[in-house]
Amino acid sequence: MHSAIETWIFDLDNTLYSPATGLLDQINRRMTDFVMRELNIDEAAANAYRHTRWQSHGLTMNALISEHGVDAEQFLAETHDIDYGPLAPSPALRAAITALAGRKIVHTNGARDHAARVLARLDLSDVIDAVWAIEEAGFTPKPRPDATDLFIAAHAIAPGTAAMIEDSSANLAVPKARGMTTVLVTHDLDPTPGDHIDHLTSDLIGFLTPR
16 A cells, blocks of 8 residues: 555544543633633533534534634634643654655644644654645535545645545545545544545554555
């Protein structure tokens, strides 16, 4: 597989690092707190709002912008003001990504500054060629088809020579439909991958290292 790939596309959160770090738990907590404060509702109502708006808008933020005039930059700054201490560099992951031939791009639904901080903590900033964060996508999130299409066009990607590596099976359906090789990182969780997943791995470093 490796020799056929010219562009390696990595999701960020819970893909390049373990969910055990709890970073997304921190962000989710801050999102709920933000909704509670902005809408003056309790926690249960805030969680219900987030769930329904995630289904209808793809991002809680998009609903807050369209329905309540929330400022996107303020939302992203506040909800990503977290402790990055649980993240630590992995020399083995750095070596594996560095050794890959071709471009290495991060495609995340997270904020640009968040991606920069995560990559810095992981000591990967200089081995990743580009970051496509939610701002670059015009706040259009994966798994929406236009999110993938915008990304492909912006980076002139030939899908047949690209691999998308994700911890979310749902986020790989469109890349597979566009012709990419898809890799689901399971972190030893029990996956329900579906036919659109080409490769399953619980060991990203091992998977990236040619055998």
